[in-house]
Amino acid sequence: MSLMDKFTAASGMDSFVYFVLLLALPLLLLIKLKKKSNLPPGPRRWPIVGNLVQVMLSKLGFQGYIQKVQRKYGPIFTIRLGSQPMIIIASRDLAHEALVQKGSLFASRPPAKGLRKLFTSNQMNISSAPYGPLWRSLRRNLVSETLSSPALKSFQEGRDWGLQVLIQGLKTEAAQNEGVVKLVEHLRHASFCLLLYMCFGLQVEENEVREVEGVMRELLLTVASLALEDTFPILKVFYRKRRERMQGMHRRQEEKLVSLINRRREELAEGAAVNCRAYVDSLFSLTVDGGRCLTEQEMATLCSEFITGGTDTTSTTIQWVMANLVKYPDVQSKLYKEIVGVVGKEGVKLVEEEKLVSEMQYLEAVVKEALRRHPPAKFVLSHAVTEDCSLGGYDIPVGAFVNFCVSEMGNDPAEWENPADFRPERFVNGEVDLTGGKGIKMMPFGVGRRICPGLAVAMLHVELIVATLVLKFEWQTKPGETVDLAETQEFTTVMKYPLQAVIKERVATPGY
Ligand code: HEM
Structure with a gap:
C-alpha cells in the first residue's frame, strides 16, 4: 500500500x-x-573536479595554494578534491578545540580506497586504522612494547650501529671529495639501519640493508602520487600500467620484510640469545579481531609503517638542523660548547644518552627551533570525525577529510616573534610543550589522540645524532656557496637543494 x-x-x-x-x-x-x-567557506569549485585544477595549476604547490585560500577565507575553510570535501584548520585555537577538547570526535581516519587499501592491509596499521578497538590495540602494543623507556634502552646496540654507519660513511665521502659531504643520504641510511634494528632486532649485512631500503623507498615515493586516483577512481583505466608497477613494488617489499620476519622468528624459536625485544617480536603474540593472530602480510604492513614512519621524518629533521647550523656558525659554536662542556672533548665515543635529556638544554632548543621552522610534515595525516559535529560555528560532517596546517601554527606571528628567524634562544627557559595539551604553539608531531607515538624516540634519535655530528666535526659551507633553505615536497618536506657541507674532524675518537 x-x-x-x-x-x-x-x-x-x-x-x-x-x-x-x-x-x-x-x-x-x-x-x-x-x-x-553549512560547511566552512571555500573557493569556488569546478564541476566534478572540485578545486583540484586550482591545486594542480598553482605555481606555489599544494601548500602555497592552501596559504592563498587561507588568506581569503580565514582559519577554517573547505576545498574539494573531486566531490570529496577537505576541511583545513589553520588556527591554533581551533586545532586545540578539535584535537584536544573534542579529541575523541576528531580522532578517526577516512576510509582507504584503491591501492591504499592493499598497502595498508585493509587499514590494518596504526596510521590508517579508524578510531576504535583495533587502532587502540595496535597503538598500545607499539607504545608499551617498543617505545617505552625500558624498551628504548634495549636498542642501544642499534643506535651504536646507526652512528657507526653514519660517521664511517661521512668520513669516506669526505676523504674522496675534498672534505665535502652530501649529508642527507648518509642520514637516511643511518636512520634506516636504526629503525631496521628496532623492528627486527637484527644487524643486517650492508648489501641487504641497501636492498630493502631501495625497495621501500621506491614504493614510498610513488605512494604520494596516489591521491589523484583515490579522488577519481575512473582514472584507474589510464593508470593501469603504473598501478601494476606499484603492485609489483609492493610485492617485492612484502617479500623482503616477510623474509626478515621469518629470520627473526627462527632465531627466537632456536632460543638464540637476543639483545632486545624487537617490534616484530611483539607482533608474533599480538591478536586482533577477537583473538586471531596477524598474518605475515599484516605484520609486513606494520613493520613497513614503523620503518617508514621513523626514517624520512628523522633524517629530514636532522638535515634541517644541520643546514641551520652551517648557515649560522654562531649557533653551531654555542652548541658545540654546550656538548663539550657536558661530555668532554677527548676519547668520547658516544654522547651519553641520559645527558642529552638532562644537561643539554641548548641542543633541545636547537632541535625544537628546526621543527618549528621546518616541520617535516606540513600537514598531519588526514583525520575524519566519528560523528557529525561542529567547529568554529561550521558543520564537520562524517566523510569529510579534516587536516591541520602544521607549519602555519609554528610560524604564527601572534605567537612567535619574528617567526622567520632561526633563533633557538626562544626555547631556552621558555616551556613549549610539543604535545599541546594545554594549548598549541606548534604541532610538528600532531596533537591529541593521534599524536605521533614516536615523539620521544624521534627526539632522542635527532638529539643523539646532532650532538654526535657536532662533537665529531666542524661544519662549514662549501667555499663560495651559501646554504639555501628552499623547500620541496617529497614524502616529507625536504631541502630543495640538499645540504652539502665541508666537514673537518675535531677529535679522533676511538670506535669510529
Ligand atoms: C621527527 C620525527 C617525526 C615526526 C616529525 C613525526 C610526525 C608525525 C605526524 C605529524 C603524525 C600524524 C599525526 C596526526 O595524524 O595527527 C605522525 C603519526 C605517526 N607517527 Fe610519526 N613522526 C616522527 C617520527 C616517528 C617515529 C620515529 C615513529 C616510529 C617509531 C613514528 C610513527 C608514527 C605512527 C605509527 C603514526 C600514526 C599515529 C596514529 O595514527 O595513531 N613517527 N607522526
Missing part, C-alpha cells in the same frame, strides 16, 4: 497524522539540506 493509499484508507486521528507527516517531510528534507551546506 502506498503512502497516499494509506492516507485515503485511514480515518480520524490516523489521517491527521499522515497529513502532518506529508507536510513535514519536505520541510525536514529542506532543513537537512540547508544544514549540510
Whole structure:
C-alpha cells in the first residue's frame, strides 16, 4: 500500500497524522539540506573536479595554494578534491578545540580506497586504522612494547650501529671529495639501519640493508602520487600500467620484510640469545579481531609503517638542523660548547644518552627551533570525525577529510616573534610543550589522540645524532656557496637543494 493509499484508507486521528507527516517531510528534507551546506567557506569549485585544477595549476604547490585560500577565507575553510570535501584548520585555537577538547570526535581516519587499501592491509596499521578497538590495540602494543623507556634502552646496540654507519660513511665521502659531504643520504641510511634494528632486532649485512631500503623507498615515493586516483577512481583505466608497477613494488617489499620476519622468528624459536625485544617480536603474540593472530602480510604492513614512519621524518629533521647550523656558525659554536662542556672533548665515543635529556638544554632548543621552522610534515595525516559535529560555528560532517596546517601554527606571528628567524634562544627557559595539551604553539608531531607515538624516540634519535655530528666535526659551507633553505615536497618536506657541507674532524675518537 502506498503512502497516499494509506492516507485515503485511514480515518480520524490516523489521517491527521499522515497529513502532518506529508507536510513535514519536505520541510525536514529542506532543513537537512540547508544544514549540510553549512560547511566552512571555500573557493569556488569546478564541476566534478572540485578545486583540484586550482591545486594542480598553482605555481606555489599544494601548500602555497592552501596559504592563498587561507588568506581569503580565514582559519577554517573547505576545498574539494573531486566531490570529496577537505576541511583545513589553520588556527591554533581551533586545532586545540578539535584535537584536544573534542579529541575523541576528531580522532578517526577516512576510509582507504584503491591501492591504499592493499598497502595498508585493509587499514590494518596504526596510521590508517579508524578510531576504535583495533587502532587502540595496535597503538598500545607499539607504545608499551617498543617505545617505552625500558624498551628504548634495549636498542642501544642499534643506535651504536646507526652512528657507526653514519660517521664511517661521512668520513669516506669526505676523504674522496675534498672534505665535502652530501649529508642527507648518509642520514637516511643511518636512520634506516636504526629503525631496521628496532623492528627486527637484527644487524643486517650492508648489501641487504641497501636492498630493502631501495625497495621501500621506491614504493614510498610513488605512494604520494596516489591521491589523484583515490579522488577519481575512473582514472584507474589510464593508470593501469603504473598501478601494476606499484603492485609489483609492493610485492617485492612484502617479500623482503616477510623474509626478515621469518629470520627473526627462527632465531627466537632456536632460543638464540637476543639483545632486545624487537617490534616484530611483539607482533608474533599480538591478536586482533577477537583473538586471531596477524598474518605475515599484516605484520609486513606494520613493520613497513614503523620503518617508514621513523626514517624520512628523522633524517629530514636532522638535515634541517644541520643546514641551520652551517648557515649560522654562531649557533653551531654555542652548541658545540654546550656538548663539550657536558661530555668532554677527548676519547668520547658516544654522547651519553641520559645527558642529552638532562644537561643539554641548548641542543633541545636547537632541535625544537628546526621543527618549528621546518616541520617535516606540513600537514598531519588526514583525520575524519566519528560523528557529525561542529567547529568554529561550521558543520564537520562524517566523510569529510579534516587536516591541520602544521607549519602555519609554528610560524604564527601572534605567537612567535619574528617567526622567520632561526633563533633557538626562544626555547631556552621558555616551556613549549610539543604535545599541546594545554594549548598549541606548534604541532610538528600532531596533537591529541593521534599524536605521533614516536615523539620521544624521534627526539632522542635527532638529539643523539646532532650532538654526535657536532662533537665529531666542524661544519662549514662549501667555499663560495651559501646554504639555501628552499623547500620541496617529497614524502616529507625536504631541502630543495640538499645540504652539502665541508666537514673537518675535531677529535679522533676511538670506535669510529
Ligand atoms: C621527527 C620525527 C617525526 C615526526 C616529525 C613525526 C610526525 C608525525 C605526524 C605529524 C603524525 C600524524 C599525526 C596526526 O595524524 O595527527 C605522525 C603519526 C605517526 N607517527 Fe610519526 N613522526 C616522527 C617520527 C616517528 C617515529 C620515529 C615513529 C616510529 C617509531 C613514528 C610513527 C608514527 C605512527 C605509527 C603514526 C600514526 C599515529 C596514529 O595514527 O595513531 N613517527 N607522526
